[in-house]
Amino acid sequence: MPASQPSAATEEDGAVESCDVCIVGAGITGLNALFVASRYLERDQKVILVDRRQRVGGMWVDTYPYVRLHQPHGLFTAGNIKWTLGQDRSYLATKDEVLGHFDHCLDIIKQRVRVEERFGWALESDDESDAMVRITCKSSDGRRLVVHAKQLIKAYGLRIVANDPLEISSTRVRSVSPDLCDMRGDDMRASDAPVWIIGGGKTAMDTAHTLVTEYPGREVNLVAGSGTYFNSRDRLFPAGARRWWGGTPVSGLAQEATRRFDGTNETDVGDWFRAGYGTWLTPTTGNYLFGNLSEAENTTIAAGLNDIIMDHLVDVVDRDGVTDLVLRSGSTKAVRPGSWIVNCTGYVLHNDHPYEPYASDKGAVLSIQPRSATMHLTSLTGYFLPHLLFLDKIRNVPLYELDLQELRKKSKTVLPYAMLSLVEHNLSLIADSVPTKVFLDCGLDLDRWYPLPRRMVSTARFMLTHRREREHHRHTLDTLRERFNIRCGPLTKAGC
Numbered sequence: 001m002p003a004s005q006p007s008a009a010t011e012e013d014g015a016v017e018s019c020d021v022c023i024v025g026a027g028i029t030g031l032n033a034l035f036v037a038s039r040y041l042e043r044d045q046k047v048i049l050v051d052r053r054q055r056v057g058g059m060w061v062d063t064y065p066y067v068r069l070h071q072p073h074g075l076f077t078a079g080n081i082k083w084t085l086g087q088d089r090s091y092l093a094t095k096d097e098v099l100g101h102f103d104h105c106l107d108i109i110k111q112r113v114r115v116e117e118r119f120g121w122a123l124e125s126d127d128e129s130d131a132m133v134r135i136t137c138k139s140s141d142g143r144r145l146v147v148h149a150k151q152l153i154k155a156y157g158l159r160i161v162a163n164d165p166l167e168i169s170s171t172r173v174r175s176v177s178p179d180l181c182d183m184r185g186d187d188m189r190a191s192d193a194p195v196w197i198i199g200g201g202k203t204a205m206d207t208a209h210t211l212v213t214e215y216p217g218r219e220v221n222l223v224a225g226s227g228t229y230f231n232s233r234d235r236l237f238p239a240g241a242r243r244w245w246g247g248t249p250v251s252g253l254a255q256e257a258t259r260r261f262d263g264t265n266e267t268d269v270g271d272w273f274r275a276g277y278g279t280w281l282t283p284t285t286g287n288y289l290f291g292n293l294s295e296a297e298n299t300t301i302a303a304g305l306n307d308i309i310m311d312h313l314v315d316v317v318d319r320d321g322v323t324d325l326v327l328r329s330g331s332t333k334a335v336r337p338g339s340w341i342v343n344c345t346g347y348v349l350h351n352d353h354p355y356e357p358y359a360s361d362k363g364a365v366l367s368i369q370p371r372s373a374t375m376h377l378t379s380l381t382g383y384f385l386p387h388l389l390f391l392d393k394i395r396n397v398p399l400y401e402l403d404l405q406e407l408r409k410k411s412k413t414v415l416p417y418a419m420l421s422l423v424e425h426n427l428s429l430i431a432d433s434v435p436t437k438v439f440l441d442c443g444l445d446l447d448r449w450y451p452l453p454r455r456m457v458s459t460a461r462f463m464l465t466h467r468r469e470r471e472h473h474r475h476t477l478d479t480l481r482e483r484f485n486i487r488c489g490p491l492t493k494a495g496c
């Protein structure tokens with residue numbers, strides 16, 4: 001019987017509503033959870049979708065306006081919902097197009113289940129009793145809302161928020177954040193001052209690419225930290241007929257990487273991965289976090305940059321009539337007054353949040369965030385874990401949880417390979433616990449880039465080997481737990 005009731009009841013301190021499922025977070029993770037919920041609920045059952053932002057889309061709502069999807073657009077969706085752009089399959093969608101697809105996904109899902117949006121509301125607390133979860137939310141203007149739900153999915157993702165400009169001492173340069181200052185905007189266009197991009201990851205590459213293509217001849221420089229390498233998009237997602245014979249399906253690559261990784265040899269695995277499948281433009285590449293870049297983008301950026309500094313910016317100071325970048329190594333670099341300092345230092349895992357398990361003790365609350373990650377991507381977690389929740393298996397399948405926040409503090413180098421071992425281990429368990437259709441309906445599966453016969457080869461390989469390899473992944477993850485003294489293992493009961 002649906003839990004949906006008219007929302008007229010009032011607790012003394014705010015409105016009270018009830019629903020079957022409450023999902024907090026309307027980014028790609030929340031929308032995947034919503035898609036899955038719509039597969040299990042009846043047409044007249046109700047989902048309340050809560051987000052502190054004012055619309056669906058999550059971080060895409062606030063990040064810089066020239067951001068584009070870095071994988072082919074069809075592979076970024078909720079469940080198996082198709083895009084309606086009518087573009088070539090290798091097209092990289094713009095921010096507006098991504099947000100448009102979020103709207104489309106929500107419309108499609110609403111055809112299967114009742115969804116009520118509560119945008120502009122933040123979850124403050126949740127309390128699980130035997131029969132229901134009591135969720136307290138607060139609006140930005142201080143109103144309170146209590147939701148009674150049978151199940152709660154907290155689809156927080158990586159909790160990305162827009163970046164502020166870097167705080168610097170100099171008054172002679174302009175410190176800006178790409179989230180607040182469009183590189184294609186009037187101010188940047190009207191100026192011919194040099195630009196210093198601080199950072200070397202995806203945002204830095206998007207920013208550099210935008211600047212060097214919008215303003216040919218403009219002085220654009222990069223302070224690239226330890227440097228970053230990216231997946232070569234050409235090798236992972238070859239365009240045209242090469243999909244039939246070229247490239248490497250991502251699942252096979254992840255399998256091979258995790259076969260090689262034993263919890264101690266991340267440098268060797270990284271060297272192998274980078275040499276075979278990477279692309280980069282900095283002399284060193286201390287970072288990698290699954291970003292994609294094409295060889296053409298790489299060449300354009302490299303050709304358009306004036307200077308690349310392999311160091312970390314500490315401050316920009318004015319002294320003795322000179323304006324200097326002050327770098328972590330102790331060296332300095334004089335810059336022209338009026339230069340732009342663009343904060344591209346990244347968003348991922350920058351803030352501390354308290355630990356919570358991915359599933360509550362009683363099994364009615366699912367929480368998708370980095371302190372108890374079960375997969376490398378939150379979007380994929382938002383798809384698979386709700387299946388376990390609705391199949392009533394969320395506490396029974398002994399998935400490993402990994403504290404990515406703590407691991408990142410201890411080693412950024414090991415992070416991507418640890419994440420791959422985690423997802424390989426857990427997908428192996430999930431494959432034994434859910435109907436095959438769950439995998440078939442997963443539109444986030446990057447192997448979908450390739451024609452069906454090639455995908456079938458990958459699937460067959462996974463089915464034949466995953467149980468055997470699970471032991472190796474478990475051993476790798478156990479090694480990481482011991483080596484870094486981090487939370488990495490199956491869920492424990494509260495108090496244990």
Ligand SMILES: Cc1cc2nc3c(=O)[nH]c(=O)nc-3n(C[C@H](O)[C@H](O)[C@H](O)COP(=O)(O)OP(=O)(O)OC[C@H]3O[C@@H](n4cnc5c(N)ncnc54)[C@H](O)[C@@H]3O)c2cc1C
Nearest residue numbers: 025027028029051052058059069070122123156157347378
């Ligand atoms: C600059 C940048 C570019 C990226 N580009 C790509 C890309 O091209 N392809 C790709 O696959 N990935 C990309 N990523 C990774 C990206 O973060 C994810 O793909 C994805 O969109 C994250 O979705 P999410 O739903 O997990 O999190 P989010 O998009 O952050 O959504 C989580 C939502 O939960 C809400 N929320 C959190 N806590 C509360 C609370 N207490 N109460 C109410 N609401 C709450 C937030 O307001 C937010 O809207 C990029 C990341 C960055 C930073």
